[in-house]
Amino acid sequence: MSGFDDNPFGNPGDVNPFQDPSVTEVTQSGVGGFEHYSPFPASDTGPSTGSTIPASTTPSQPAVLQPSVEPSPQATAAAAQVNLLRQQEELERKAAELDRREQELQNRQGPTDKENNWPPLPKCFPIKPCFYQDFSEEIPQEHLRICKMMYYMWMLYCVTLFLNVLACLAYFTAAADYGMDFGFSILWFILFTPCSFLCWYRPVYKAFKTDSSFSFFLFFFIFFAQVVVTVIQSVGIPKWGNSGWITAISVSRSHLAVSVVMMVVAVFFTVCAAMSIILLKMVHSHYRRTGASFQKAQQEFSQGVLTNRTFQSAAASAATSAAQSSIQRN
Known part of the structure; x- marks a missing residue:
C-alpha cells in the first residue's frame, strides 16, 4: 500500500521502468543483432551483396488538369470578319463572271458589220448568202460540240432527202404506175x-448563241415534229413519196435492184430518226444547265414583240384609225 502513498506528481527519475532486469538484458544484447539483420534471404547463386537500387532523383509532379480556354470575344469577332470577307470575295467573283457573260451576250447580239457567209455561194452567183455563221466565234465552248452535231444532222437529213428522190426515180422507172411517189419525193426535198x-x-x-429560252422552246416544238416526220419516212408508207421499209420490201419481189436502193434510203431515214431522238435529249440536257425556263421564254417573247418596229407601226396605225373613227362618230 506504500505505492499509493507516493506523490504521482513527483520527479519521474525516481521511478524508471527500464530498470527492470529483463528489459535491460534484452536491450543490451540485441543491438548488434539488428544491425546485421537482412529481411531478404540470400539467393541460391551466391550471397547477397547488399546493393540497393537508387530511387529516381527526379521529383514527381502532380497531375494538373488544364482549364478549358474559351475564345475571347475579340477572337470570335475576328473569325467572323474573316468569314465575311471570304464570302464577299466569292460574291464579287461570281458578279464579275456574270458581268463578263452578259457582256459577251451583248457583243453577240449587237449589230456587226460582218458579211453573211451562209450558204457558201460563189461571188458570181446572183443570190447572196443570207446568214452569218461562225461556230468558234458565236457559240460558247460548252455548247460547241452539240451545236455542230445539230448542223451535221441537218446535212445528213438533206442528203437523205436527195437519195430518196433518186430511189423514187428508180421506182418510177421500173413501174410507171408509181409516179406519185416520185413527185412527192421532189416536193419533200424542196420543202x-x-x-x-x-x-x-x-x-x-x-439558243446556244444567246441562251434564249424562247429559241429553245421553239426548237423543241418544231424538232419534235421533225422526229415524228422522220419516223414516218423511215417506215415508208406507200404512195407517200418515201423510200421506207414497207415500200422497199413490197418492191423486192418484182424489182430486186430497186428494192436494194430503197432499202439503203430506208437505212438512212432510220439513222436520221435515231440520231434525232438522241440529239433532242442532248439539247434538252444542255437547256436545263443554262437556267432557261418557260417564264423567261414568255418575257423574251413579250419584249421582242413590243420592241418590234413592225408591231409598233401596226399598233400605232390601229390606234390612229380607232381614234379617227371615234371622232367621226362623235
Missing part, C-alpha cells in the same frame, strides 16, 4: 431542206 434549216436548226443555233 423540208430549207424549212428544217430555218425552223429548227437556226433556232437551236440562236
Whole structure:
C-alpha cells in the first residue's frame, strides 16, 4: 500500500521502468543483432551483396488538369470578319463572271458589220448568202460540240432527202404506175431542206448563241415534229413519196435492184430518226444547265414583240384609225 502513498506528481527519475532486469538484458544484447539483420534471404547463386537500387532523383509532379480556354470575344469577332470577307470575295467573283457573260451576250447580239457567209455561194452567183455563221466565234465552248452535231444532222437529213428522190426515180422507172411517189419525193426535198434549216436548226443555233429560252422552246416544238416526220419516212408508207421499209420490201419481189436502193434510203431515214431522238435529249440536257425556263421564254417573247418596229407601226396605225373613227362618230 506504500505505492499509493507516493506523490504521482513527483520527479519521474525516481521511478524508471527500464530498470527492470529483463528489459535491460534484452536491450543490451540485441543491438548488434539488428544491425546485421537482412529481411531478404540470400539467393541460391551466391550471397547477397547488399546493393540497393537508387530511387529516381527526379521529383514527381502532380497531375494538373488544364482549364478549358474559351475564345475571347475579340477572337470570335475576328473569325467572323474573316468569314465575311471570304464570302464577299466569292460574291464579287461570281458578279464579275456574270458581268463578263452578259457582256459577251451583248457583243453577240449587237449589230456587226460582218458579211453573211451562209450558204457558201460563189461571188458570181446572183443570190447572196443570207446568214452569218461562225461556230468558234458565236457559240460558247460548252455548247460547241452539240451545236455542230445539230448542223451535221441537218446535212445528213438533206442528203437523205436527195437519195430518196433518186430511189423514187428508180421506182418510177421500173413501174410507171408509181409516179406519185416520185413527185412527192421532189416536193419533200424542196420543202423540208430549207424549212428544217430555218425552223429548227437556226433556232437551236440562236439558243446556244444567246441562251434564249424562247429559241429553245421553239426548237423543241418544231424538232419534235421533225422526229415524228422522220419516223414516218423511215417506215415508208406507200404512195407517200418515201423510200421506207414497207415500200422497199413490197418492191423486192418484182424489182430486186430497186428494192436494194430503197432499202439503203430506208437505212438512212432510220439513222436520221435515231440520231434525232438522241440529239433532242442532248439539247434538252444542255437547256436545263443554262437556267432557261418557260417564264423567261414568255418575257423574251413579250419584249421582242413590243420592241418590234413592225408591231409598233401596226399598233400605232390601229390606234390612229380607232381614234379617227371615234371622232367621226362623235
